[in-house]
Amino acid sequence: MKPIKHIAVTGAAGQIGYSLVFRIANGDMLGHDQPVSLRLLDVPAAQAALRGVEMELQDCAFPLLRDVVCTDDAEQAFAQVDYAILVGAQPRQKGMERRDLLAANADIFVRQGRALNAVASRTVKVLVVGNPANTNALIAMSAAPNLDPSCFSAMMRLDHNRARAMLAKRLGEPVDSLEQVVVWGNHSPTMYADYRFALVRGEPAPLRIQDEQWNREIFIPQVAQRGSAVIEARGKSSAASAASAAVDHMRDWVCGSQGRWVSMSLPSNGDYGIPEGIFFGVPVRCEDGRIERVNGLSIDTFASERLQGAVNELLEERDAIRHLLQS
Numbered sequence: 001m002k003p004i005k006h007i008a009v010t011g012a013a014g015q016i017g018y019s020l021v022f023r024i025a026n027g028d029m030l031g032h033d034q035p036v037s038l039r040l041l042d043v044p045a046a047q048a049a050l051r052g053v054e055m056e057l058q059d060c061a062f063p064l065l066r067d068v069v070c071t072d073d074a075e076q077a078f079a080q081v082d083y084a085i086l087v088g089a090q091p092r093q094k095g096m097e098r099r100d101l102l103a104a105n106a107d108i109f110v111r112q113g114r115a116l117n118a119v120a121s122r123t124v125k126v127l128v129v130g131n132p133a134n135t136n137a138l139i140a141m142s143a144a145p146n147l148d149p150s151c152f153s154a155m156m157r158l159d160h161n162r163a164r165a166m167l168a169k170r171l172g173e174p175v176d177s178l179e180q181v182v183v184w185g186n187h188s189p190t191m192y193a194d195y196r197f198a199l200v201r202g203e204p205a206p207l208r209i210q211d212e213q214w215n216r217e218i219f220i221p222q223v224a225q226r227g228s229a230v231i232e233a234r235g236k237s238s239a240a241s242a243a244s245a246a247v248d249h250m251r252d253w254v255c256g257s258q259g260r261w262v263s264m265s266l267p268s269n270g271d272y273g274i275p276e277g278i279f280f281g282v283p284v285r286c287e288d289g290r291i292e293r294v295n296g297l298s299i300d301t302f303a304s305e306r307l308q309g310a311v312n313e314l315l316e317e318r319d320a321i322r323h324l325l326q327s
């Protein structure tokens with residue numbers, strides 16, 4: 001039997017947490033032969049709800065679940081963790097400006113970054129889900145100077161999955177037949193869902209679609225606005241699909257993406273003209289726990305404009321919290 005892996009989930013008493021922790025405990029994230037220990041972190045006011053989640057986890061009698069710790073102390077939650085999924089964040093409240101939301105979350109992610117820096121495994125893999133996810137990841141990474149930047153990522157996988165599903169529907173093909181879809185940029189309406197390189201059953205998807213108007217007027221905006229459409233329909237934000245995307249992101253990072261491209265937000269390294277110092281969604285492949293960026297894709301004028309829109313937004317977000325970043 002493999003040694004136990006320790007996984008922290010923040011905001012575990014929230015909506016996404018309620019879908020996510022059961023999937024992890026069931027083995028969907030790390031494999032059905034990998035025993036796990038869960039560290040569930042939430043604010044003091046949510047501790048009673050968290051105990052309820054713990055009771056339900058016990059009641060599922062998951063064979064792989066060895067231990068559950070519930071806490072409001074980040075250092076306790078992150079002690080020696082192998083994986084940390086940072087979901088907990090301050091939601092936007094009435095009358096709150098975007099800048100106020102950034103500041104409230106910045107405070108959370110500075111504290112959690114410091115705690116990871118102090119006590120997590122030196123090879124921890126961190127996924128930031130809580131919004132604004134890209135900038136929160138930048139803040140956490142910056143507050144953890146003793147961890148390698150490659151320990152950090154932010155979630156674009158929900159957008160990636162939405163784009164693949166929408167294309168599959170348009171093509172009348174199973175979603176699994178589609179590869180090489182990319183969602184670039186920020187997890188926000190500036191994201192750029194891009195199927196220029198996509199293959200369906202090995203054939204170029206753009207040749208099958210041949211409808212640039214659909215691409216620009218339907219596909220790109222609908223992927224970007226899918227979250228709002230779910231809220232409109234459900235009266236609540238997407239939680240099960242976000243949790244599923246977090247499972248997909250971590251599973252591929254840890255177990256490999258089997259050669260497939262997936263979209264992940266990573267610290268930019270200057271590729272594709274994207275300035276360093278922000279987290280940006282890019283295409284990657286994963287193998288043996290490592291992430292390999294897909295480089296050298298052509299960027300035409302339209303793509304360049306879309307990428308620049310996301311860069312501008314992320315630079316603005318970074319400037320709003322720049323004072324919190326360690327140089």
Ligand code: NAI
Pocket residue numbers: 010011012013014015016017041042043046087088089090091108128129130131132133155156157158159187237238239242
């Ligand atoms: P929720 O409001 O149901 O749950 C959030 C939980 O975080 C609550 O239990 C709250 O008490 C907890 N929390 C707040 N501050 C905390 C702190 N300092 N430490 C630990 N826990 C803390 O929200 P939901 O629906 O679960 O969403 C969570 C976040 O994920 C939101 O920021 C949401 O915008 C984001 N999200 C991101 C997506 C992505 O693709 N990157 C997709 C969907 C949601």
